Amino acid sequence: MIQKGWLGRDVISILDFTRDDLETLFETAEQMKKMLTEGRVPRLLEGRIIALAFFEPSTRTRLSFETAAKRLGAETIGFAGEEATSLAKGENLADTIRMLDGYADAIVIRHRYEGSALYAAEVAEKPVINAGDGRQHHPTQAMLDLYTVKELFGTIDGLVYGVLGDLRFGRAASSFILALTLYRPRKLYLVSPPLLRARPEVKARLEEAGVAYEEVERLEDVLGELDVLYVTRIQRERFPDPREYEKVRGSYRVTRELLEKAAKPELRVLHPLPRVDEITANVDTTPYAAYFLQARNGVPVRMALLSLILGAEV
Structure with a gap:
């Protein structure tokens, strides 16, 4: 129809x-x-x-x-x-x-x-x-991201999300955060260096929608709570000043060892791709990795x- x-x-x-x-x-x-x-x-x-x-x-x-x-x-x-x-x-x-x-x-x-x-x-x-x-x-990326979460968990509501990396310049991250305001996440952690925190209009939308969120710098402080970890690359090409990029490059690195030590077994890791070094290759073969399914979707x-x-x- x-x-x-x-x-x-x-x-x-x-x-x-x-x-x-x-x-x-x-x-x-x-x-x-x-x-x-x-x-x-x-x-x-x-x-x-x-x-x-x-x-x-x-x-x-x-x-x-x-x-x-x-x-x-x-x-x-x-x-x-x-x-x-x-x-x-x-x-x-x-x-x-x-x-x-x-x-x-x-x-x-x-x-x-x-x-x-x-x-x-x-x-x-x-x-x-x-x-x-x-x-x-990047609305169609957010659409397939939400679709992937629903496929993995059967729901988008009631989950604890972490969005990691470049939340200031990354359009995929911003669109995913905005998309979550259409649903009812239990909590959202915005994990980034201070220089790359989400833009004011994005946080204003979260507040308007009543989404509980918290800005943190260390992934290790919240990883154990997460159902979904949405990782983004720190994008050199978005920085107006290359010196600012150099201050934050390599800020985060998600490894198999970190996930096995601190994450829940049911945690799933998403990434809009391409990645550089923010997720190590040894995560690819673990149950945590959902980013290739995400890309296929x-x-x-x-x-x-x-x-x-x-x-x-x-």
């Missing part, structure tokens, strides 16, 4: 959606995952074209959107870097978006500047999906998202 509340919708911020919206998305993603497992995915988007406008580097987000579109029978056009577009010749963003709007049925955009996705949505007539803009939003969640927005009947 076509979900009219989703039809033709832009995806700019996770806060544009309600809990009911997300539950519809997760139910659809579950159907997609089942069809993928059984090898019987219908070509729901045959004849459609999805534009992948990636002005910034991406691996998982771009390839999972491309895979999602092609699994459903759609074609994709696009680019992966400004140097491959007429922006390198001086074309402005609005003209690039208008051009894609005339070629495709939906536009997926990633850009280094905050507000780019919202601006693209104002310019385009077709639906625009934010695949990450600057340090602000990008395909069914984005299949569900494209289907709902483009009005395909599942």
